[in-house]
Amino acid sequence: MPQDLTRDLQDLIERGRDRQLRLAVTGLSRAGKTAFLTSLVDQLRHAGLEARLDLLAAAREQRLLGAQRVSQQDLGVPRFPYDQAMQALDGDPPSWPTPTRGISELRLKIRYRRAHANWWRGHTAELTLDLFDYPGEWLLDxxxxxxxxxxxxxxxxxxxxxxxxxxxxxxxxxxxxxxxxxxxxxxxxxxxxxxxxxxxxxxxxxxxxxxxxxxxxxxxxxxxxxxxxxxxxxxxxxxxxxxxxxxxxxxxxxxxxxxxxxxxxxxxxxxxxNHFRRFDRQIVLIDVLGALNAGPERFEDLSRALSRLMQSFDYGQRSLLSRLFTPRIDRLAIAATKADHVTPEQHVRLVALLEALLVEPLKDLRFANVPVKALSLASVRATEVREVTRQGRTIPALRGTDLDGDAVLTFPGEVPTRLPDADFWSRQGFDFTAFRPLPREPGPLPHIRMDAALDWLIGDKLT
Ligand SMILES: Nc1nc2c(ncn2[C@@H]2O[C@H](COP(=O)(O)OP(=O)(O)O)[C@@H](O)[C@H]2O)c(=O)[nH]1
Ligand SMILES: [Mg+2]
Incomplete structure (x- = not known):
C-alpha cells in the first residue's frame, strides 16, 4: 500500500527531525486521563492569546503561537471527543466528560516561534503531538x-x-x-x-x-x-x-x-x-487523594497495580537510531491529579505522598537513567481557595459545588507525606467531596500546573 508507505516514511522523517512526539497519558480508570487530555488540548489551543501558562517557557516568552487539531495518523481509530468533552464542561450546569468506553486518538500541530532563529532554520516551527485515550480498565491487562x-x-x-x-x-x-x-x-x-x-x-x-x-x-x-x-x-x-x-x-x-x-x-x-509502543514521553496520572479517601487496603492495592503496570513500558535514553527504530520513553512525569481537592499549602505534601506510593517504579526509572518529575495538578480546577477566620485563626478552605448542586465550603485537612499507617484512617481519614466543574468563563479551562506538566513533557521541543 504505497499510501501507507508514504505516510510511514513521512513519520519516520518527522521523528528523525524530532518534530514529532507521541505522548502516553497513562492512568487507571477514573484517574483523570480524559479530563487531562481535554484540558491539554484546550490550553494549547488558547496558547497564542489568553492562556495562563506561565510555567511553560515557550508561552511565558510569548513564542507559542497556538495549536490545531489535524488529521490523525490512524484513520481507523475514532477521534478523541474533545468537542463533546468541552460541551459537557460548558453546560449549564457544567458536568464532567462522560467516561471513556473505547480508544480514540488526537493529533495536535503546535506552532511556535524559535527561541534562536537563524537564516537556515527559519523563525517559526511546528511540533506534532500524538495523543490517545482509552479506558483505564484495559490498561490493567x-x-x-x-x-x-x-x-x-x-x-x-x-x-x-x-x-x-x-x-x-x-x-x-x-x-x-x-x-x-x-x-x-x-x-x-x-x-x-x-x-x-x-x-x-x-x-x-x-x-x-x-x-x-x-x-x-x-x-x-x-x-x-x-x-x-x-x-x-x-x-x-x-x-x-x-x-x-x-x-x-x-x-x-x-x-x-x-x-x-x-x-x-x-x-x-x-x-x-497498536497503541502502547513507540511512546516518547509519558505522564502517569494518579488519583492519590481518591485512594487516600478509600482506606488502607485500597491504597496498597493501587500501589501494587501501578508497580506492575509501569513494568510494561520501555524506558531509556534515546540515541538518534533508537529514536527512529525503537522509540523509548526518555522522560516522564508522575502526577497526583485533582489537586484542587486540597488547599494549596498541601500540594507539596501531596507530591511527597505520590513519590512514596511509587517508590518501587521510581527506583527502576532512576536505574534506567530516565528523568522523572513528580507534581500535583488539576486538569480542570473545580474549587476556589478561601480563607476562613475562626477564633482568631485564619485557616485555608475550599469553595465549590458538589455533584448535587449544593455550594460547599470544606476544610480538607492535612495530606500525609508518607504511606499512612492504619491509625491514620481510624484517627482522621481524609474528607473528599466530589465537585462539579466551575461555571465556565470565556478563555481556557481553569487549571493547576497544567503548564508545569506541559513544560516538562514537551517544553524542550519548543525551542
Ligand atoms: N476536582 C477535579 N476533579 C477531577 C479532575 N479531573 C478529573 N476529575 C474527576 O475525576 C473523574 C474522572 O475523570 P476522567 O478524566 O474521566 O478519568 P479517566 O477515567 O482517567 O479518563 C471526573 O469525572 C471528575 O469527577 C480535576 O482536575 N479536578
Ligand atoms: Mg477516560
Whole structure:
C-alpha cells in the first residue's frame, strides 16, 4: 500500500527531525486521563492569546503561537471527543466528560516561534503531538502479558487483604473443590466466569484498582464471547509444570489455559502493539487523594497495580537510531491529579505522598537513567481557595459545588507525606467531596500546573 508507505516514511522523517512526539497519558480508570487530555488540548489551543501558562517557557516568552487539531495518523481509530468533552464542561450546569468506553486518538500541530532563529532554520516551527485515550480498565491487562496461565493465577490470588477477599467469597466458594484435571463443563465454566466478573465489578465499585482481566469490566463487543470465559485457578502450586502440561485438552486446566492464551494473543497483545509502543514521553496520572479517601487496603492495592503496570513500558535514553527504530520513553512525569481537592499549602505534601506510593517504579526509572518529575495538578480546577477566620485563626478552605448542586465550603485537612499507617484512617481519614466543574468563563479551562506538566513533557521541543 504505497499510501501507507508514504505516510510511514513521512513519520519516520518527522521523528528523525524530532518534530514529532507521541505522548502516553497513562492512568487507571477514573484517574483523570480524559479530563487531562481535554484540558491539554484546550490550553494549547488558547496558547497564542489568553492562556495562563506561565510555567511553560515557550508561552511565558510569548513564542507559542497556538495549536490545531489535524488529521490523525490512524484513520481507523475514532477521534478523541474533545468537542463533546468541552460541551459537557460548558453546560449549564457544567458536568464532567462522560467516561471513556473505547480508544480514540488526537493529533495536535503546535506552532511556535524559535527561541534562536537563524537564516537556515527559519523563525517559526511546528511540533506534532500524538495523543490517545482509552479506558483505564484495559490498561490493567498489560502486565498480564508477562505470565503464563499458572503464573498469572498465582499473581491474582496471593496477597489479597480481607476486604478484597470478601468480595470474591462467592467465587472462591464455588471453585473450592474444582479439580484442574476434571473434564470441563462449558456451562459451569461460563457461570463461574460470570461470578468472577461479578467479583471484579464489586471490587471496582469498592475502590480497588488491581483488577484483571480488564475486559471483564468493560467487555465492549466481546460481551458473552468464550474468550471472556476463564478465571485464575488457585492451588496450582501442588502441581508440577510437567503434570499440568500432560493434562488432556478437554480438562478444566487446559481449557482455562487456552482461553487465557487466546485472551493474551488476540485481545491484549494487539492493544499493546497498536497503541502502547513507540511512546516518547509519558505522564502517569494518579488519583492519590481518591485512594487516600478509600482506606488502607485500597491504597496498597493501587500501589501494587501501578508497580506492575509501569513494568510494561520501555524506558531509556534515546540515541538518534533508537529514536527512529525503537522509540523509548526518555522522560516522564508522575502526577497526583485533582489537586484542587486540597488547599494549596498541601500540594507539596501531596507530591511527597505520590513519590512514596511509587517508590518501587521510581527506583527502576532512576536505574534506567530516565528523568522523572513528580507534581500535583488539576486538569480542570473545580474549587476556589478561601480563607476562613475562626477564633482568631485564619485557616485555608475550599469553595465549590458538589455533584448535587449544593455550594460547599470544606476544610480538607492535612495530606500525609508518607504511606499512612492504619491509625491514620481510624484517627482522621481524609474528607473528599466530589465537585462539579466551575461555571465556565470565556478563555481556557481553569487549571493547576497544567503548564508545569506541559513544560516538562514537551517544553524542550519548543525551542
Ligand atoms: N476536582 C477535579 N476533579 C477531577 C479532575 N479531573 C478529573 N476529575 C474527576 O475525576 C473523574 C474522572 O475523570 P476522567 O478524566 O474521566 O478519568 P479517566 O477515567 O482517567 O479518563 C471526573 O469525572 C471528575 O469527577 C480535576 O482536575 N479536578
Ligand atoms: Mg477516560
Amino acid at each position: 498489560l502486565p498480564l502479558l508477562d505470565h503464563d496461565f499458572a503464573g498469572w493465577s498465582r499473581t491474582q490470588c496471593e496477597g489479597d487483604g480481607p476486604a478484597r477477599r470478601a468480595l470474591f467469597a462467592d467465587w472462591h466458594a464455588a471453585i473450592a473443590d474444582l479439580d484442574p484435571a476434571s473434564e470441563v463443563d462449558e456451562t459451569r465454566l461460563a457461570e463461574l466466569s460470570e461470578r468472577y466478573a461479578e467479583g471484579l465489578r464489586a471490587a471496582r465499585e469498592a475502590g480497588f484498582s488491581d483488577l484483571q482481566p480488564g475486559r471483564f469490566l468493560l467487555p465492549g463487543e466481546l460481551a458473552g464471547a468464550p474468550v471472556l470465559q476463564f478465571f485464575p485457578l488457585p492451588g496450582l502450586d501442588d502441581w508440577t509444570t510437567e503434570a499440568l502440561a500432560a493434562l488432556p485438552d478437554t480438562s478444566l486446566y487446559a481449557t482455562l489455559a487456552r482461553r487465557f492464551a487466546y485472551y493474551q494473543q488476540h485481545i491484549v497483545r494487539p492493544f499493546y502493539r
